[in-house]
Amino acid sequence: MNALLFSPVFLGTNILVASAIICLALWYYSRPHPGPGLWTLGILLLMPGQYLTLGGTYSASLLYNVLSYTLQVSGEAVLVIGIFRFLGRPAPWWLVPAACLTALPWLLWQSQVGLPDSEVLIALYAFVSALIRALACWALLRLPGDRRLRSARRFAALNFGLLALCSLVGGFLSLLDDQQDGGPRQGFESMSEMFTYNVGYPLWILCLFGLTLLTLRRFLLAAQSSAARFERLMNITSAAVVIVRNGRIVDGNPMLRQLFGHDRAYFHDLPLAHLFKAEQDLEQQLGRFDGVPLDRLAVRSDGGQFDAELTVAALDDGTHVAEIRDVSGRKSLEKALRRTASRDALTGVMNRGAFNEQAQLVLSQAKRNGRSLCLAILDIDHFKRINDSHGHPIGDLALKAFSAVCERQVRRSDLFARFGGEEFVLLLSDTDAQQAFALLERLRTSWSAHRLDIPGGQLQSTVSIGMVRIDGEAALDAWINLADQALYAAKQAGRDRTQVYSGSAA
Numbered sequence: 122m123n124a125l126l127f128s129p130v131f132l133g134t135n136i137l138v139a140s141a142i143i144c145l146a147l148w149y150y151s152r153p154h155p156g157p158g159l160w161t162l163g164i165l166l167l168m169p170g171q172y173l174t175l176g177g178t179y180s181a182s183l184l185y186n187v188l189s190y191t192l193q194v195s196g197e198a199v200l201v202i203g204i205f206r207f208l209g210r211p212a213p214w215w216l217v218p219a220a221c222l223t224a225l226p227w228l229l230w231q232s233q234v235g236l237p238d239s240e241v242l243i244a245l246y247a248f249v250s251a252l253i254r255a256l257a258c259w260a261l262l263r264l265p266g267d268r269r270l271r272s273a274r275r276f277a278a279l280n281f282g283l284l285a286l287c288s289l290v291g292g293f294l295s296l297l298d299d300q301q302d303g304g305p306r307q308g309f310e311s312m313s314e315m316f317t318y319n320v321g322y323p324l325w326i327l328c329l330f331g332l333t334l335l336t337l338r339r340f341l342l343a344a345q346s347s348a349a350r351f352e353r354l355m356n357i358t359s360a361a362v363v364i365v366r367n368g369r370i371v372d373g374n375p376m377l378r379q380l381f382g383h384d385r386a387y388f389h390d391l392p393l394a395h396l397f398k399a400e401q402d403l404e405q406q407l408g409r410f411d412g413v414p415l416d417r418l419a420v421r422s423d424g425g426q427f428d429a430e431l432t433v434a435a436l437d438d439g440t441h442v443a444e445i446r447d448v449s450g451r452k453s454l455e456k457a458l459r460r461t462a463s464r465d466a467l468t469g470v471m472n473r474g475a476f477n478e479q480a481q482l483v484l485s486q487a488k489r490n491g492r493s494l495c496l497a498i499l500d501i502d503h504f505k506r507i508n509d510s511h512g513h514p515i516g517d518l519a520l521k522a523f524s525a526v527c528e529r530q531v532r533r534s535d536l537f538a539r540f541g542g543e544e545f546v547l548l549l550s551d552t553d554a555q556q557a558f559a560l561l562e563r564l565r566t567s568w569s570a571h572r573l574d575i576p577g578g579q580l581q582s583t584v585s586i587g588m589v590r591i592d593g594e595a596a597l598d599a600w601i602n603l604a605d606q607a608l609y610a611a612k613q614a615g616r617d618r619t620q621v622y623s624g625s626a627a
């Protein structure tokens with residue numbers, strides 16, 4: 122028992138347990154990168170193979186010997202396959218059956234001689250493992266891969282090379298052991314085992330250290346690459362990016378200085394909210410709107426303001442990353458687009474779509490407040506004749522002039538729009554029928570008095586107007602229809618007049 126407890130074999134197997142734990146940790150922390158998982162598997166195969174040889178000798182059972190041998194060579198092979206995978210190469214799985222098949226010559230020899238010879242098997246294992254370890258050394262030295270891993274690879278290769286040499290020497294010592302007096306020996310009595318555990322295992326620990334170094338170096342390189350990518354991204358992005366801790370700026374990219382016009386020192390420890398106009402409790406908002414863009418008015422060093430989009434996202438170390446984008450160009454474009462979409466292209470007054478939208482609002486507000494409203498449709502008389510006798514461009518000029526005459530006279534709160542062709546609509550807020558009639562008459566007479574300068578003379582025209590007082594629950598279309606009826610009546614009555622709808626809306 123004492124011999125077992127102090128046996129170097131026991132020490133060796135326990136070193137393998139520790140190695141398996143280390144490789145397991147390497148695998149866990151480097152997932153999903155390949156390599157350490159196979160190293161762990163290799164050691165897990167080596168361990169039972171080694172335990173089977175506990176006590177320094179193989180048993181007389183053939184099955185026991187073969188099982189122990191194949192477990193150990195498979196473990197060595199899987200470990201080397203792990204190195205191939207770590208270096209990003211395809212896994213040479215053929216190595217496992219090839220290593221196991223090396224037991225065949227020994228089995229054949231045993232079948233001839235009869236008695237199993239453990240020292241010869243140990244020697245065979247030593248020679249085969251020397252080959253496998255030499256392959257690991259070659260792979261680490263020669264296989265292409267990330268140049269930045271070169272020094273760590275050389276270190277690991279050196280140790281695997283030395284381990285391969287050690288296996289060779291161990292193998293020869295096993296054969297020497299075999300020449301000596303027969304019979305099972307304890308670990309202390311076997312030269313090969315003494316050599317393996319005194320030289321081989323320290324070298325194995327160095328190999329393990331080499332593999333750990335390689336993995337750590339890969340972590341470091343990955344972190345460095347990610348930091349370099351982040352830095353590059355920060356430098357080329359068109360947005361200001363800041364790191365914020367407790368609502369205060371810790372770091373920012375060059376665009377931050379460019380956007381706000383301050384030097385780098387100004388931003389250090391500055392509350393993020395100071396970059397914006399209304400300094401609401403931004404810190405609270407940061408928590409609530411994680412990753413949601415917020416519209417803010419940002420303030421430059423010269424006091425100038427610009428529309429900014431602020432997006433803040435929490436990082437896992439308790440800090441926030443904030444992206445500040447100058448969106449003033451986009452905002453003014455949006456404004457221009459909105460304006461274009463709601464305006465009539467020829468006259469510049471509101472178009473029918475925008476009128477319908479806004480008129481609905483005015484109607485519902487007036488209903489709530491009990492205010493009076495009037496709606497009128499204005500139609501230039503005999504407009505076809507203008508087109509026919511002076512041409513379409515002059516017709517366009519007349520439409521523009523009519524719009525200008527009307528716009529000059531209506532209030533800002535009134536809605537004036539071109540409905541299409543030579544037809545216009547006017548919604549008068551807070552206006553009773555009398556006031557509306559007076560205004561419409563003023564418009565009508567202004568237009569008939571207007572003289573439009575055209576090539577070869579002046580153009581004069583009249584307008585007919587149909588008006589209705591909005592005094593019920595009917596929808597907008599219904600009021601437009603009634604105003605249209607009044608307009609028709611005005612046209613029928615000889616044009617150039619304002620006709621008030623006299624019937625009931627119902």
Ligand SMILES: Nc1nc2c(ncn2[C@@H]2O[C@H](COP(=O)(O)OP(=O)(O)OP(=O)(O)O)[C@@H](O)[C@H]2O)c(=O)[nH]1
Nearest residue numbers: 500501502503504505506508513514516517542543
């Ligand atoms: N120049 C120009 N003409 C237009 C435009 N849109 C419609 N028109 C013309 O306006 C004319 C409208 O003619 P009608 O609907 O017969 O009306 P009208 O000649 O004014 O007759 P009444 O309304 O009965 O007085 C048509 O000749 C259309 O081609 C435009 O944008 N520019």
